[in-house]
Amino acid sequence: MAVYDPNNIFAKILLGELPAHKVYEDNDTLVFMDIMPRSDGHMLVIPKTPCRNVLDASPAQLAAVMATVQKIGRIAMQAFDAQGISIQQFNEAAGGQEVFHLHFHVLPRRDGDTVRPPGIMADPGVLQAHAEIMRKAVDAAA
Template sequence: MNSGAYDSDNIFAKILRGEIPAQKVYEDNSTLVIMDVMPQAEGHVLVIPKAASRNILDADPATLGPLIAVVQKIAIAAQEAFDADGVTIMQFNEAPAGQSVFHLHFHVIPRREGVPLRPHSGKMEDGSVLAANAAKIRQALAG
């Protein structure tokens, strides 16, 4: 059961409309990929559909195919860009499950053996670090 309606004033909707800046990594007709401003590991990105969806529970199934294809593409590039041992992909649905921004999104986080995730603390990463990390992923995407 979905707990609420889509709020077009959520931060990701504002980023998609260009009202709030974000460090963009990749964009196509249906998807935007940005650096997470409170990364839990180096290279943590968010894959966001352009279609308005509160979460996976209310998303149009036609949105999900292209979205998950981009999640895979970004996961491969992020793993390469950060010489990671693996990649954690997370997606939360409703507040009790950990969702805090109510626009469908996937977290893609490069991981190294033995290195725990940092807490999602509210401490924002320096913009120059995010820009450099975004460039690394874009370079891996370019081949």
């Protein structure tokens, strides 16, 4: 298996070298808006420690990330008036992974909706508004 690249985009976000619309963080994880959202409120959950994907994650990294995925998923359902949540996770290029830092996609969904096609950048103002909706919902849930 390939090794972790400390220069990947998510590592740079963690270091503050690249911007992100942050939603939530704790000691072990960070949640931010996906810049190419497939649904309104599409977020990414990552560990704060180096980890390429599920295949090399420690049990502690997986436990921390999954706890945050569950917490954020529950809050996102209320914040975006969703009836469900899609959770996606990809491993290695052949498995669909594009950024080689462990991450889970959390997509609020409504009955009958379809996800947007991949690769379409969102308007930064929309991302900021969605991040603010989630931050307020996270604060209210605390």
